[in-house]
Amino acid sequence: MELVANLQASFARTLRKYNAEHYYLAVSGGCDSMVLLSLFQEQDKHFTVLHVNYNLRGEESDKDETLLRDYCKIKSIPIYVLNYDLSADLKDGGNMQSTARKIRYDFFKTFLSKHKTSMLCLGHHKDDQEESFWLSMARGGGLRAMAGMNTFNTPFLRPFLNYTKEELVSYALAQKIIWREDQSNQSNKYARNIWRNILLPQLKVKIPDISESVEILQRHFKQQVKYDRKLSRSYIPYPAQDFEIRASDLSCMNSNQWIEFLDQMNIGKNLAFPLLNLMGSENGKKIILNSEDSNYQTVWKRENGLYFELKDQPPSLPPFFYSYIVDSFPKEFSKTELYLNPKKLKGILSIRKWENGDRMLPVGLKGSKLISDILKDDKAVASNKSKHWVLVDEEKIISLLGYRIDQRSIADGAPCLKVVIEL
Numbered sequence: 001m002e003l004v005a006n007l008q009a010s011f012a013r014t015l016r017k018y019n020a021e022h023y024y025l026a027v028s029g030g031c032d033s034m035v036l037l038s039l040f041q042e043q044d045k046h047f048t049v050l051h052v053n054y055n056l057r058g059e060e061s062d063k064d065e066t067l068l069r070d071y072c073k074i075k076s077i078p079i080y081v082l083n084y085d086l087s088a089d090l091k092d093g094g095n096m097q098s099t100a101r102k103i104r105y106d107f108f109k110t111f112l113s114k115h116k117t118s119m120l121c122l123g124h125h126k127d128d129q130e131e132s133f134w135l136s137m138a139r140g141g142g143l144r145a146m147a148g149m150n151t152f153n154t155p156f157l158r159p160f161l162n163y164t165k166e167e168l169v170s171y172a173l174a175q176k177i178i179w180r181e182d183q184s185n186q187s188n189k190y191a192r193n194i195w196r197n198i199l200l201p202q203l204k205v206k207i208p209d210i211s212e213s214v215e216i217l218q219r220h221f222k223q224q225v226k227y228d229r230k231l232s233r234s235y236i237p238y239p240a241q242d243f244e245i246r247a248s249d250l251s252c253m254n255s256n257q258w259i260e261f262l263d264q265m266n267i268g269k270n271l272a273f274p275l276l277n278l279m280g281s282e283n284g285k286k287i288i289l290n291s292e293d294s295n296y297q298t299v300w301k302r303e304n305g306l307y308f309e310l311k312d313q314p315p316s317l318p319p320f321f322y323s324y325i326v327d328s329f330p331k332e333f334s335k336t337e338l339y340l341n342p343k344k345l346k347g348i349l350s351i352r353k354w355e356n357g358d359r360m361l362p363v364g365l366k367g368s369k370l371i372s373d374i375l376k377d378d379k380a381v382a383s384n385k386s387k388h389w390v391l392v393d394e395e396k397i398i399s400l401l402g403y404r405i406d407q408r409s410i411a412d413g414a415p416c417l418k419v420v421i422e423l
Contacts, residue, residue, distance in 0.1 A: 001174050003167060011039045014159040018152050022115040023047040026108060029064035032123030032160065034179040035168050039159075040121070041075065047121075049079040050111065052104050054086040057184065064180050071178075082107045097190060112155050124149055125160040125168055126215075127196075133214050134195050143228070143256045147221035225256070232261035240295040241314075246305040247279060265308070266294035275299055278306065283379070302381060318351040319389055319401060323419040329411075335402055338391070338419040341411040347394030349419065351401070354390045360397040362404040371400055378403055391421070 025040060027033040027049050040047050049072055053065045065081055072079040082103075089099055112118045129148045136145035151161055160168060172179060188194050203210050232253070237243045245261075253261070262272060267289055278287055278301050285301045297311040329339060358371040375385050380403070391398040399405045401421055411417070 003170055004174050007163065007167070007171050008039065008042065010162070011159055012043065014151065014157070015043055015045060018119065018157050020115075020117045020119045021046070022118045023121050023157070024108060024111050024118060025049050025121045026104070026123070027051055027068060028123075028182070029067050029180045030123075030182055031172050031177075031179040032125060032165070032168055034177050035172050035175075036121060036123045036160070037071075037077075038172075038175060038177050041077075047077075048111070049077055050082075050108055050120075051079065052082045052084060052100075052107060054084055054100055054103075056086055057182075060180075060183065064182075067178070067180055080111070097192075119152075119155050119157045121157045121159065123160055123168075124158045125163050125165055127165040129161055129218065130211055130214050131192055131195050131200070133218060134200065135192060138191075138195075142259055143221050144225045144260070146218070147225050148218045150222070225260070228254070228257045229260045229264070232257050233264055235261060236264060240310060242307065242309050244302060244305050244307045248305075250276070250279065250305065265296060266291055267296070275306065283381075300381075307381070316387060318353075320422045321349070321351060321391065321419055323349065323417050325415050326418045327415050329414055329416075335399075335405070336421045336423060338399055338405060338421070339411045340398065340409045340417045340419060342417045344409045345393045345398075345417075346396075349391060349393055349398065351389050351391055353386070354388050354400065358390065358397060360390075360400065360404065360406045361408055362400075363407045363410065371397070374400055374404055391419070 023040065023045055025033070025037055025047055027037050028051065037049065049068065051065060051068050053061050055061050065083075068079060069081070071077075084103055086096070086100055086103065089103075090096055108120050112120060132148055133146055135141075139145075149158055149161060151158055171177075185193060186197065188197055207213075235243075235245050235249060250258075258276070259269060259272060262269060262275075267275075268291060271287065271289070274287060278285060278299065281301045283301055283303050287299045289297055289299065295310055295312075296308045298309040300307040300309065325342075326339075330337070333339070354371045356372065359368040360371065360374075361368050362374065371388075371390065372385070375388065380388070388403075389401045391401060393409070396408060397406055398409050398419075399421075402423055
């Protein structure tokens with residue numbers, strides 16, 4: 001049978017292209033996943049079956065599990081089963097399908113770290129792809145959602161996306177593969193089933209070529225998403241470090257590119273609008289990200305854009321300085337060359353980070369002033385306030401480097417001590 005040969009050859013090519021040390025197979029007991037399991041048995045690959053029993057369908061759920069356990073025992077295939085009472089999680093309401101999906105994928109992901117390279121193989125097919133397109137469009141999903149699934153998207157491998165459900169059923173019948181039907185797929189209680197059982201069949205009667213049209217659209221969407229992802233990645237430094245994205249660059253991004261940018265930064269889409277609105281705030285305003293997965297902790301508003309600050313700041317080295325006696329004053333002074341009276345200094349000079357409560361007597365002012373107020377008055381970038389350095393002797397601050405000099409130590413004539421700061 002031509003379909004059998006084609007599917008087997010296609011499957012073998014996919015595994016050659018996407019090679020891994022170990023494969024995990026998400027197997028429900030339905031036709032698609034049992035075909036996946038059958039095809040894997042013909043390959044010289046290491047694999048393990050993973051199954052989740054949600055205990056939602058009583059005896060039917062248990063029969064799915066029993067089928068898989070017995071099958072894997074006969075074929076000497078390793079299998080792990082998560083037996084989970086999903087109904088307990090839904091006592092107070094909630095979306096059953098999204099809750100089940102999270103439980104399922106959390107279970108699957110616990111196995112993926114056991115090998116240097118591993119993949120989770122799923123039985124999604126062309127019909128699933130088309131249903132996802134319409135579901136995403138109905139929900140107002142973005143380009144990436146409507147573009148559909150990829151054959152490989154680390155760590156997920158979906159080898160059947162070019163085959164329809166009908167073709168997989170035909171293959172299973174030809175190869176005498178056993179499977180169990182999930183009767184909940186016939187229930188129109190869920191949005192996906194409404195599209196699958198009612199809306200799409202009616203659309204296909206009225207527009208016979210609609211599936212081909214969806215496929216063409218998804219190909220174009222995938223190309224656009226790939227371009228948008230590549231462009232958004234160009235703004236993100238590697239390895240991770242603090243960086244600023246300019247307002248002019250933000251204004252050139254379309255909405256999908258902005259979402260791709262946030263996705264690659266592991267920043268939730270719920271912050272897409274708040275971050276853009278931050279651009280209209282005064283300099284120094286910030287948003288705390290509170291994301292466990294992101295390398296970044298804070299986004300600051302700066303004059304020319306948004307500044308993304310790392311969670312784990314690399315240790316910064318203090319500026320270097322050297323000093324020597326000079327016999328004359330320059331015509332012009334700078335903030336990196338200090339002329340000090342050695343008699344007004346106590347002990348040795350050193351450089352340290354400024355601390356809360358630090359004060360100095362800046363040249364040109366009466367009385368002392370907090371370092372924090374000086375930085376504020378001089379419009380220091382808020383995200384950098386903790387990163388400034390001070391030159392000190394053993395009793396006072398000599399200079400807030402790059403900003404102010406303390407009047408208590410400056411020389412009023414030569415000879416004097418010249419201190420050169422290399423910021």
